Every structure is written in structure tokens, then in C-alpha cells.
Amino acid sequence: MKIGVFDSGFGGLTVLRALLERIPAADYLYLGDTARLPYGAKSRATVARYAASSARFLVSEGAEYLVIACNTASALALDAIREAVPVPVLGVVETGARGAQVSSHTRDVLVIATAATIESHAYAAACAERGLQAIEKACPLLVPLVEEGWIDHPVTAEVLRIYLSELMEQARIEGMHPDTLVLGCTHYPLLRAQIEHAVPQGICVIDSAAVTAEQAAQALGAALPGEAHPRARFFATDSVAKFRALGSRFLSRAIDHVELVDLGG
Amino acid sequence: MKIGVFDSGFGGLTVLRALLERIPAADYLYLGDTARLPYGAKSRATVARYAASSARFLVSEGAEYLVIACNTASALALDAIREAVPVPVLGVVETGARGAQVSSHTRDVLVIATAATIESHAYAAACAERGLQAIEKACPLLVPLVEEGWIDHPVTAEVLRIYLSELMEQARIEGMHPDTLVLGCTHYPLLRAQIEHAVPQGICVIDSAAVTAEQAAQALGAALPGEAHPRARFFATDSVAKFRALGSRFLSRAIDHVELVDLGG
Numbered sequence: 001m002k003i004g005v006f007d008s009g010f011g012g013l014t015v016l017r018a019l020l021e022r023i024p025a026a027d028y029l030y031l032g033d034t035a036r037l038p039y040g041a042k043s044r045a046t047v048a049r050y051a052a053s054s055a056r057f058l059v060s061e062g063a064e065y066l067v068i069a070c071n072t073a074s075a076l077a078l079d080a081i082r083e084a085v086p087v088p089v090l091g092v093v094e095t096g097a098r099g100a101q102v103s104s105h106t107r108d109v110l111v112i113a114t115a116a117t118i119e120s121h122a123y124a125a126a127c128a129e130r131g132l133q134a135i136e137k138a139c140p141l142l143v144p145l146v147e148e149g150w151i152d153h154p155v156t157a158e159v160l161r162i163y164l165s166e167l168m169e170q171a172r173i174e175g176m177h178p179d180t181l182v183l184g185c186t187h188y189p190l191l192r193a194q195i196e197h198a199v200p201q202g203i204c205v206i207d208s209a210a211v212t213a214e215q216a217a218q219a220l221g222a223a224l225p226g227e228a229h230p231r232a233r234f235f236a237t238d239s240v241a242k243f244r245a246l247g248s249r250f251l252s253r254a255i256d257h258v259e260l261v262d263l264g265g
Numbered sequence: 266m267k268i269g270v271f272d273s274g275f276g277g278l279t280v281l282r283a284l285l286e287r288i289p290a291a292d293y294l295y296l297g298d299t300a301r302l303p304y305g306a307k308s309r310a311t312v313a314r315y316a317a318s319s320a321r322f323l324v325s326e327g328a329e330y331l332v333i334a335c336n337t338a339s340a341l342a343l344d345a346i347r348e349a350v351p352v353p354v355l356g357v358v359e360t361g362a363r364g365a366q367v368s369s370h371t372r373d374v375l376v377i378a379t380a381a382t383i384e385s386h387a388y389a390a391a392c393a394e395r396g397l398q399a400i401e402k403a404c405p406l407l408v409p410l411v412e413e414g415w416i417d418h419p420v421t422a423e424v425l426r427i428y429l430s431e432l433m434e435q436a437r438i439e440g441m442h443p444d445t446l447v448l449g450c451t452h453y454p455l456l457r458a459q460i461e462h463a464v465p466q467g468i469c470v471i472d473s474a475a476v477t478a479e480q481a482a483q484a485l486g487a488a489l490p491g492e493a494h495p496r497a498r499f500f501a502t503d504s505v506a507k508f509r510a511l512g513s514r515f516l517s518r519a520i521d522h523v524e525l526v527d528l529g530g
Binding site for chain 2: 034035036041042043046140141143144145147148150154155158159162237238239242264
């Protein structure tokens with residue numbers, strides 16, 4: 001079984017990491033569309049065009065199942081991707097909402113993500129389908145702060161304090177009692193400790209990586225993790241050197257070889 | 266005379282604004298390659314491909330003279346652009362270094378810009394050609410802070426304090442006595458007041474917009490500003506609505522109409 005994992009950049013490697021642990025018997029193809037990233041501030045039409053061409057590439061390389069590890073592409077382009085390829089497609093917005101459903105008792109959840117993901121209200125819709133009410137907030141500075149490497153940094157702590165207090169104030173005004181915060185961007189798990197420190201006690205922070213791996217395992221009828229040694233090939237549309245360097249941070253293990261792909265543009 | 270002005274996004278509108286004031290008798294074509302922005306963290310090969318296709322588009326629309334208002338494209342792709350089109354091309358790195366030459370008495374200058382511009386050392390080379398020694402620093406958080414609208418904000422003040430104190434420390438270690446700071450990114454003029462507040466007294470802050478307009482006027486033998494009413498057409502490769510909204514902030518006047526262009530990709 002070959003599983004294709006797609007993201008606009010490196011963040012999706014946190015999802016690949018969870019997949020490697022949960023379904024070690026599969027082979028993996030990971031594509032980061034690094035020449036055209038970030039998707040988070042772009043329009044639906046542009047994101048759909050980029051994501052569809054990326055999905056077609058992974059299928060042409062043999063992927064039989066696709067995991068869209070990019071929240072923005074999952075939020076804006078899942079239909080376009082499903083139309084573009086003949087294989088099953090799983091998106092992280094769907095799995096993030098599933099994770100919130102399992103976690104939340106009050107049925108009120110908070111979601112933080114990029115501007116494009118939030119403006120699409122894809123999380124609110126996916127939560128509503130599961131009987132949850134979501135309050136969403138765009139946090140456009142978090143990705144640049146992670147990429148600057150300012151993880152455990154006072155500026156990042158202050159930015160998180162501002163974003164999260166605005167979000168809690170919004171919840172208060174709407175009379176909601178959130179007990180769950182969904183990290184709606186695959187960069188955010190790198191700030192997980194800082195985010196957990198910044199939210200009020202009693203709010204559970206969830207990222208979709210583990211839930212996504214579990215959902216994929218169920219869909220594929222995958223056996224429980226064993227002793228297999230999964231193989232992964234890595235593709236990027238821009239600098240493979242940067243992919244190797246930055247990507248290792250997200251995957252938590254060294255990336256030896258990255259293949260450069262030209263998807264046009 | 267039709268002048269084409271190119272940037273990866275909106276920042277180049279600060280250069281267009283200076284051109285409109287200095288050479289009002291010209292017509293202008295402005296292209297923001299917003300579907301593929303930002304260029305600042307991408308490789309030379311990718312930036313060159315994007316910039317060359319953008320330059321060819323402007324010439325196909327009638328531009329007889331090109332101003333590359335994107336620092337990253339000027340730093341990484343000026344040769345590729347000159348090979349791609351048969352018209353004269355002026356880049357903002359060259360004009361920024363020219364501005365520093367006029368301003369500096371100590372011959373030591375500071376440059377802040379995006380990661381890609383700094384890694385290219387294009388400013389250091391352009392300064393060296395003019396007998397100036399440059400110390401350069403990448404400031405990747407400033408563009409996202411401007412785009413978040415956090416112009417007059419304590420977080421931005423703190424980020425500037427950190428970046429500029431690191432830069433001054435580097436100058437001190439190397440025994441330099443800088444008297445000039447070049448804003449090597451067209452987003453940074455929006456933070457000009459905050460930057461002037463953050464640098465030590467006696468350091469002159471310059472952006473390349475005014476110098477670029479003056480150099481273009483000289484190259485084109487343009488008369489002094491008169492009563493003409495320049496016309497400008499605007500093109501973008503992504504959401505024209507966002508271009509109108511964000512662009513007006515950079516141009517300091519309303520943008521009524523933006524044409525969507527598909528450059529592939």
C-alpha cells in the first residue's frame with residue numbers, strides 16, 4: 001500500500017510522523033509544494049489549482065490513498081482534489097473535527113488556523129456536522145514565528161497571549177464554554193507546550209496528526225503497529241536543501257534525500 | 266512611455282507611489298505575483314523563473330522600461346530578467362545601494378531585508394561596488410507583522426528591538442561605525458517611524474522608493490513633475506479583492522480595478 005501525503009510545505013510532516021508510527025507497513029510519498037507556499041493567505045481558486053496538481057502528481061507516482069495534511073488545502077480544496085484523482089482522499093479538517101468530537105464534553109470548541117482556513121469556515125461546518133459549536137480565529141503570525149525558530153521565545157508567548165485572549169473574549173461574549181482547542185494548522189504542534197501554557201486550565205489542546213493517522217488506519221483496515229520498516233520518498237517543488245534542513249525539525253528525524261519536482265508555475 | 270513595475274505582492278506599490286509623483290507623464294503597469302508570493306524564503310532558481318515570466322508579461326502588455334520593485338527578485342534574478350526581456354531593467358537593490366552611497370559618511374551601512382535577499386549578499390556586493398561596507402540581517406517576521414496590520418504595536422516594537430540590537434552588536438564586533446540603515450524590503454517603509462524610533466541616534470534610515478524614482482527619471486530623461494495625470498493598470502495573479510484592499514494601504518490611495526492574470530503554476 002502506497003500512501004501519498006500532501007502539504008504546501010513542511011508542517012504536514014507532523015502528520016506523516018503519526019502515520020509512520022500508526023501504519024508502519026505502508027510505503028509513503030510526501031510532497032511539499034514549497035515553491036508555491038504558503039497557501040494560508042491565498043484564494044480558494046488558486047489553492048484548488050495548486051492542490052489538485054499536487055494530488056495528481058502523487059497519484060502518478062503510485063499513491064493509492066491520499067492524506068491532505070495541509071489544513072488550508074483541506075478547507076478550501078477537498079472537493080477539487082477528489083475530482084482530480086481516482087483514489088480515496090482524507091483531509092485534516094475532517095479529522096480535526098473528529099478529534100474535537102471525542103474530546104469535548106461542553107460541545108463548544110475553539111479553532112486556531114491560518115487566515116484562509118478560518119475564512120473558509122470549514123472547521124465550523126465540520127464541527128456543526130458533529131453537533132459541536134466552533135469559534136474560529138486566524139493566527140497569521142504563528143507560522144512565521146515557528147519558521148523563525150522562535151519556539152520558546154517571549155515574543156511568541158506574547159503573540160499567543162494576545163491571540164488566545166481575543167479568542168476567549170469572543171467565546172465569553174457569545175456565552176460559550178469551550179473545553180477543547182483544535183490546532184488547525186500543522187505548524188502549530190511545534191508550539192504545543194507554549195499553547196497549553198497560554199490557554200485557561202481545563203481546555204484540552206488537540207492536533208489532528210494522531211486522529212488523522214487513526215482514521216487512515218481504520219479506512220485502510222491497517223493492522224496494529226508492528227515491526228515493519230516503512231519507506232518514505234520526499235518530493236518538493238522548491239529548494240531540496242531547505243526541505244532537508246527544516247523538514248527534519250517537523251518529522252523529528254533526519255531526511256536524507258529529497259527529489260525536486262516541477263509542477264509548472 | 267509605459268513603465269512596468271513588478272513585485273511579488275503589494276510592497277512594490279510604495280515604489281509605484283514614488284514613480285507616480287516623480288514621473289507623472291508616464292503610464293504605468295503594475296504586476297503583483299500574488300499567487301506565488303512571498304519570494305523572500307524561496308530559492309534563486311524558483312525566484313528567477315517566477316520573475317522572468319512576470320517581466321515577460323509586463324513587456325507583452327506594452328511596458329518599455331521595467332522597474333523591479335521586489336528586493337528579492339532584484340537580488341536573485343536581475344540577470345535572468347534582463348535575459349528574458351528586450352527592454353531596460355532597473356532593480357531596487359542597485360538603487361538602495363545608491364541611496365546609501367549618498368547618505369553615508371562613515372562608509373559603513375546596515376541593511377535589513379528578507380532571508381532570500383540577505384542570503385544572496387546582493388546588497389553587500391552593490392554596496393562594495395560603491396566603496397561601502399555593508400552588514401546585513403534577515404528580518405523574516407517584519408513582513409507578516411505588517412500584513413497582520415500590527416504597525417504601531419508593542420510586539421512589533423519588541424521584534425524590531427531584538428533584530429536591530431543583534432545587528433548593532435554585529436557591527437560593534439566588526440568594529441564598524443554605521444550611519445545609515447537601508448530598508449531592503451518594500452514592506453518596511455510602512456514601519457519607518459517604528460524603525461527610526463528603534464535605531465540609535467545618528468543613523469539615517471533610507472528606503473529605495475524615492476531613489477528608484479529619481480534613477481528612473483534620469484534614465485528616461487523625464488522632465489520634472491508637472492500637472493500630468495498618470496494612468497496605472499493593476500494586475501495580480503491571485504485574489505483581486507485582496508489586492509484592492511491591501512494594496513491601497515501601500516499605495517496610499519484607492520485602487521479601483523485589478524485584472525487577474527494566470528501566469529501558470
